[in-house]
Amino acid sequence: MNAIDKLKEMQSKNDSLICLGLDLDAKKMPVEYAGSTKKMFDFAHWIIDATADKVCAYKPNIAFYERYGGEGLSLLKQIIKRIPDEIPVILDCKRGDIGNTASHYAAAMFEWFGADWVTLSPYMGYDSLRPFMEYKDKGVFVLCLTSNRGAKDFQHLNVEGKPLYRQVAEKVKYWDKDGKCGLVVGATNMEQLKEIREVAGDMPLLIPGVGAQGGSLEDAVKFGTANFSKLAVINVSRSVLYASNGTDYAKRAREELEKLNNQVKSFRTGESEEDTIVDSENVTEQNSEAVQETGQSNQSE
Numbered sequence: 001m002n003a004i005d006k007l008k009e010m011q012s013k014n015d016s017l018i019c020l021g022l023d024l025d026a027k028k029m030p031v032e033y034a035g036s037t038k039k040m041f042d043f044a045h046w047i048i049d050a051t052a053d054k055v056c057a058y059k060p061n062i063a064f065y066e067r068y069g070g071e072g073l074s075l076l077k078q079i080i081k082r083i084p085d086e087i088p089v090i091l092d093c094k095r096g097d098i099g100n101t102a103s104h105y106a107a108a109m110f111e112w113f114g115a116d117w118v119t120l121s122p123y124m125g126y127d128s129l130r131p132f133m134e135y136k137d138k139g140v141f142v143l144c145l146t147s148n149r150g151a152k153d154f155q156h157l158n159v160e161g162k163p164l165y166r167q168v169a170e171k172v173k174y175w176d177k178d179g180k181c182g183l184v185v186g187a188t189n190m191e192q193l194k195e196i197r198e199v200a201g202d203m204p205l206l207i208p209g210v211g212a213q214g215g216s217l218e219d220a221v222k223f224g225t226a227n228f229s230k231l232a233v234i235n236v237s238r239s240v241l242y243a244s245n246g247t248d249y250a251k252r253a254r255e256e257l258e259k260l261n262n263q264v265k266s267f268r269t270g271e272s273e274e275d276t277i278v279d280s281e282n283v284t285e286q287n288s289e290a291v292q293e294t295g296q297s298n299q300s301e
Helices: 003-014 037-051 069-082 099-112 126-133 149-153 164-175 190-200 217-224 249-269 281-297
Strands: 018-021 057-059 090-095 117-120 139-145 181-185 205-207 232-236
Touching (some): 126 139, 190 205, 190 217, 232 249
Parallel strands (some): 018 232
């Protein structure tokens, strides 16, 4: 199964467009999990167990693990192994270098870590992306228009009568001969998101910036999917991962994802959110209890 089909299948199975960022920050997680990489694995473990049926993908950002050196990279690999095989893993690494170097990056991300997708920078051109695109069943999300303030420094520059982000979108679409490319487009740029969605055609969009960064979930969903006719992945991280810093953190993360999924359903049907909310309190409680019981007996890998 290729990366696109795997993503579509999980969106259908879990009825979710939401990707959960697994960006482990010791300053934000419950203090009892912040003391070691083993404890951080336990934190991620219970989060995954509580949310695996509520997401379409997980997206760890490699920087949050690299800062701990070898232990952190081993932690990342263990966390990716803990994610159920059928759920796509988008490894947010933003790589982009000359072809020979890129081939080693690609082997690390796809073979050693076992990611299904990676994020890449297009700045050095096609030969820096090609080693990643040569992996048959893997996918790449190419940075197109990001949601940070500094995006205007380069991404909005006029290049031959078009903003650079549009040039990137058109170029990646041209390169996408085998249907394994997507674009990263921030949720804080709605007019540009609509424009890029039109250029992208059937390519999937990875849309960060919803929640803590201030992007609108409704606009991201409607414009990112062209009213549910195209493939898009809406990424959330801090607002879900750290919904609670108490012992109920896994339960609260699940509840936040349920709210987001219900909101997305309401956008699809045109009904109010309250009309679409399914009574899932019992399921949530049972899942939370199972997670806590498992936590008493399981050890990190």
